[in-house]
Amino acid sequence: MPAQATAQAQAAPSVPPGWEAVIGLEIHVELATESKIYCGCSTRFGAPPNTQVCPVCLGLPGSLPVLNEKAVEYAVRAGLALHCRIAPYAKFDRKNYFYPDLPKAYQISQYDLPLCRDGYLEVEVGGRTRRVGIIRVHLEEETGKLVHSTATIAGSRYSLVDYNRSGVPLIEIVTQPDLRTPEEARLFLEELRSVMQYLGVSDVKMEEGSLRCDANISLRRPGETRLGTKTEVKNINSLRAVERALRYEAYRQAAVLEDGGRIVQETRGWDEASGTTIPMRSKETVQDYRYFPEPDIPPLALDEAYVERVRQSLPELPAARRRRLMEQWQLPAYDAWVICQHPALAGFFEQAASRWKDGKTVSNWVMGEVLRILGASGEEPGVLAGRPEWVEHLVEVLRLVSAGRISANVGKEVLEESFKSGRAPEEIVRARGLEQVGDEAQLLAWVRQAIEANPDAVASYRAGKAQAAGFLVGQVMKLSKGKANPKTVGELMRRELGEPGTSSS
Numbered sequence: 001m002p003a004q005a006t007a008q009a010q011a012a013p014s015v016p017p018g019w020e021a022v023i024g025l026e027i028h029v030e031l032a033t034e035s036k037i038y039c040g041c042s043t044r045f046g047a048p049p050n051t052q053v054c055p056v057c058l059g060l061p062g063s064l065p066v067l068n069e070k071a072v073e074y075a076v077r078a079g080l081a082l083h084c085r086i087a088p089y090a091k092f093d094r095k096n097y098f099y100p101d102l103p104k105a106y107q108i109s110q111y112d113l114p115l116c117r118d119g120y121l122e123v124e125v126g127g128r129t130r131r132v133g134i135i136r137v138h139l140e141e142e143t144g145k146l147v148h149s150t151a152t153i154a155g156s157r158y159s160l161v162d163y164n165r166s167g168v169p170l171i172e173i174v175t176q177p178d179l180r181t182p183e184e185a186r187l188f189l190e191e192l193r194s195v196m197q198y199l200g201v202s203d204v205k206m207e208e209g210s211l212r213c214d215a216n217i218s219l220r221r222p223g224e225t226r227l228g229t230k231t232e233v234k235n236i237n238s239l240r241a242v243e244r245a246l247r248y249e250a251y252r253q254a255a256v257l258e259d260g261g262r263i264v265q266e267t268r269g270w271d272e273a274s275g276t277t278i279p280m281r282s283k284e285t286v287q288d289y290r291y292f293p294e295p296d297i298p299p300l301a302l303d304e305a306y307v308e309r310v311r312q313s314l315p316e317l318p319a320a321r322r323r324r325l326m327e328q329w330q331l332p333a334y335d336a337w338v339i340c341q342h343p344a345l346a347g348f349f350e351q352a353a354s355r356w357k358d359g360k361t362v363s364n365w366v367m368g369e370v371l372r373i374l375g376a377s378g379e380e381p382g383v384l385a386g387r388p389e390w391v392e393h394l395v396e397v398l399r400l401v402s403a404g405r406i407s408a409n410v411g412k413e414v415l416e417e418s419f420k421s422g423r424a425p426e427e428i429v430r431a432r433g434l435e436q437v438g439d440e441a442q443l444l445a446w447v448r449q450a451i452e453a454n455p456d457a458v459a460s461y462r463a464g465k466a467q468a469a470g471f472l473v474g475q476v477m478k479l480s481k482g483k484a485n486p487k488t489v490g491e492l493m494r495r496e497l498g499e500p501g502t503s504s505s
């Protein structure tokens, strides 16, 4: 998956030459609790509008919020995984603003005493480990969702509000401005997403809004320590968009500065369609939130024993798992990185590797075929956790291929079919007659047929183009519908054609 983005990033430097970018991220993660943060309403995604609401999350007068214990635990889990200090005493505040996505006209958030602070997350960038500081992680509530009658608010005759999402628990994670390139920002977000997945605190689906990212970016000359004027980019809704939006903004700012202009501190929105950032209404840039302490929720006083219990329950996190898999199965760093991105994928790999004993072969199949099959059927790697039989299918395909009973290409096809139908690979191979043909008489007949049908290839082979033999072998594979043993075909082909001639030209 990252190969394409990486190739693209290499096409031109992601920060204009002669400049250094200073980037900080603000990330919102929806917590995967069953009920909302201050009431008992369901948080299920995709229900009909306004069917999961009550007086509390609608902000009706007289209703009282009650803090969801699970949301607190998830936030503490996230904070601990990000190496934060967990506050022994935290409180909630009302962040006041007037907008219809928020019926109370304030959001219950945390201001001066957040639940977690002063942490970090390490991310691998080009083989080096970069430590990115985490300023704070705090709990707050999600807002409702506005649905405009047309694509833009300006052109709409009316707007509707869906409050199902209102009150879903969120954590906001704020980083230090420690990131230096758009690529680093994307890698950081990928790592953070993996960590949240490992912790099981969120499904972190950017397309469903359960992971969102705003980014601050400014430029300065390398070696300078003072910060330049920053802009904030909002509405970044995919991992790819993080890199694209920041790259666009870096080049835009450089052009302004190199023209002798000044950067205006403002909020800009990322527009996916045009691939540009555009200024948002200035109203959003000069907000005064007027925070007040929330009187209806008692302050949180977490004792050390509680925090310690949560710490003990943390799973092995992606960075540690990568190191372990590299050690245990001699995986290259890239393989470990791909496989450990999702805990279910890593679990699948580990089960198959411990059955097959050859980690690199299993990793090739997992990175290539398993991810391809999931992608083609639109499934998330998480589905692997509920499919222990797929481990068996993969191991059986590896056995059939290594015994020479089927070719690797047929193996890929068989694997896909066994995932889909649930039938064992062995059974599919027998039912569809996919066993490799090793019978020399049959192979020789195909070889001669290929030679006869392709005189041009034969001529260029004899003229010295040895690679023409590969083309002829390919023709035999076609004739055999992929079932010929390619190694034997290659030998027979060379025997029939003789040594390639040497070109005199």
Ligand SMILES: [Zn+2]
Residues within 6 Å of the ligand: 036, 039, 040, 041, 052, 053, 054, 055, 056, 057, 058, 167
């Ligand atoms: Zn409710």
